[in-house]
Amino acid sequence: MEKQVKIKIRNLYKIFGPRPKTALDMYLKKKSKSEILSKTKSTLGVCGVSFDIYQGETLVIMGLSGSGKSTLLRCLNRLHETTQGSIIMDGQDIVQMDYHKVLEMRRHKMSMVFQKFALFPHKTVLENVEFGLEIQKTPEYLRKEKAQKALEQVGLKGWDQFYSPQLSGGMQQRVGLARALAVNPDVLLMDEPFSALDPLIRTDMQDELLPLRKNIQKTIVFVTHDLAEAIKLGDRIVIMKDGELVQIGTPKEILLSPSTSYVEKFVESIDIERALENIAKNP
Amino acid sequence: MIFSKIPLGNVIERFLDFLTKHISFLTRALSNGLENGIKGIESFFLFFHPLLLIFIFAILSWIIGAQETNVLQSRPTNLSTLKKMQHKASLMKKIPAIKMGIFTFLGFFLIWNLNLWDAMITTFSLVMIATFFSVLIGLPLGILAALFQRFYKIIIPFLDFMQTMPAFVYLIPAIPFFGLGRVSAIFATIIFSMPPVIRLTCLGIKNLPADLIEAANAFGSNKMQKLFKVQLPLAKSTIMAGVNQTIMLSLSMVVIAAMIGAGGLGGEVWRAIQRLEPGKGFESGLAVVILAIVLDRVTQKMAQKK
Secondary structure, X not given: OOOOEEEEEEEEEEEEOOOHHHHHHHHHOOOOHXXXXXXXXXXXXXXXXXXXXXXXXXXXXXXXXXOOHHHHHHHHOOOOOOOEEEEEEOOEEHHHOOHHHHHHHHHHOEEEEOOOOOOOOOOEHHHHHHHHHHHOOOOHHHHHHHHHHHHHHOOOOOOOXXXXXXXXXXXXXXXXXXXXXXXXXXXXXXXXXXXXXXXXXXXXXXXXXXXXXXXXXXXXXXXXXXXXHHHHHOOEEEEEEOXXXXXXXXXXXXXXXXXXXXXXXXXXXXXXXXXXXXXXXXX | OOOOOOOHHHHHHHHHHHHHHHHHHHHHHHHHHXXXXXXXXXXXXXXXXXXXXXXHHHHHHHHHHOOXXXXXXXXXXXXXXXXXXXXXXXXXXXXXXXXXXXXXXXXXHHHHHOOOHHHHHHHHHHHHHHHHHHHHHHHHHHHHHHHOHHHHHXXXXXXXXXXXXXXXXXXXXXXXXXXXXHHHHHHXXXXXXXXXXXXXXXXXXXXXXXXXXXXXXXXXXXXXXXXXXXXXXXXXXXXXHHHHHHHHHHHHHHHHHHHHOOOHHHHHHHHHHHOOOHHHHHHHHHXXXXXXXXXXXXXXXXXXXX
């Protein structure tokens, strides 16, 4: 079956600071980051990244802090304004969209799960999950129905009247996930969603995400700093360093043929046999 | 002195004269209407027997005091434990609230007993009216200041001015425009007490956790949705703290304004001073303190987070 491209990212640049275009010029002329910083007071978040994201796949963007992975994610739903480049989804360039189209896209096509959950403390669990639907102006009875369904999907049936501070970390993140699922987006953006959880809970959540993925059949863009997590969850992995794309490939390709010494270093820290086993279990 | 004195005072006086000549007839007419309105509100409260109102106020402060405020300390993961903890917590809330209800009852009873009920109603009405307008104008200004940096920069010096300029300085000029009495008092009170609600609304909105605002954006809220569904509800406790401050400043200003005939408890204090009756002065002062404590505790309770 031919894989359809959902999102096409071409030559994406995101530069923070007062003079992004100048900084971009300097970067293209191969000037060093420190020189660019001192001359333009700008930092390079994402530098010339290009790749495709296929419909229905889980694409993991992996890198250390400062690699630009979270910035790249936020360019996809325009939480960050791109400096240059294009992001084409469903025939439209997200970078060029006007404000109203961006709102429409955020309401219906893409939703997000956050590292620190970002649940609204003044709303009940159900109201939190409903939030995206409320913004969509869905009528109340339909909202409640969809929200309840989403809560069930993440295993939190019965907790709808509680408030988020009353829940544990793992449960809060499930609410975050339910909130993102309730609006039934095409694309799910997940920004290090399990990084703030303790290790055992993290493993549980990863294990739950795998079958959930099959059920919901959405395109998932998942950001993490943990290569093991990337290998476990990703259909393909993008490795980033200092804003640049270092390698893109399936978990097997990354493990068995790391393209640079940087990737090699990461791979060294993984128990390769175990990882290959896991990959075999979850095609 | 190298320069001769800059005629700042003269300019202000000329400006005030100009205004007085041209618009004071308007403001005076307005003020008569307002004065009647205020008296109407006072008569409304005075219509009921004091004991009835004392009961109502006491019960209200008990109800407000009994609101849930604490977030549970530990995080249960099953439903039944959570429900048990919530039940226990809500029982514990009722006890301090009864104290507040009793204090309100006894305090207002004392005020009635000291023949200061009517005066208190006057002061109370003036505070409520002034607070109403301060919040009506101040809340939107605070929102604008939070959302638009340029507006914030413009309004800040005005706020500094309004809060620190000695109140008499704008109390006295109010008289040609609004006459002696309640309306001038309210005018000066509004100016003096509005800044806290503006500042704290602005602060409350600005200091919201950035990740919650990001989430609101990520799900496609437009500015209005974000403001009403996320920012204002989250900033509510800070905004209420601003309203609390505004009420307290209103109270102090209304008492001072007795000097220009506002009446109420301030008038009683003023009269006692003039007649060299420190005893009566103390009684009226105490009534002000009781009113202040009740208003403060009740609005503080409303400002506490769920």
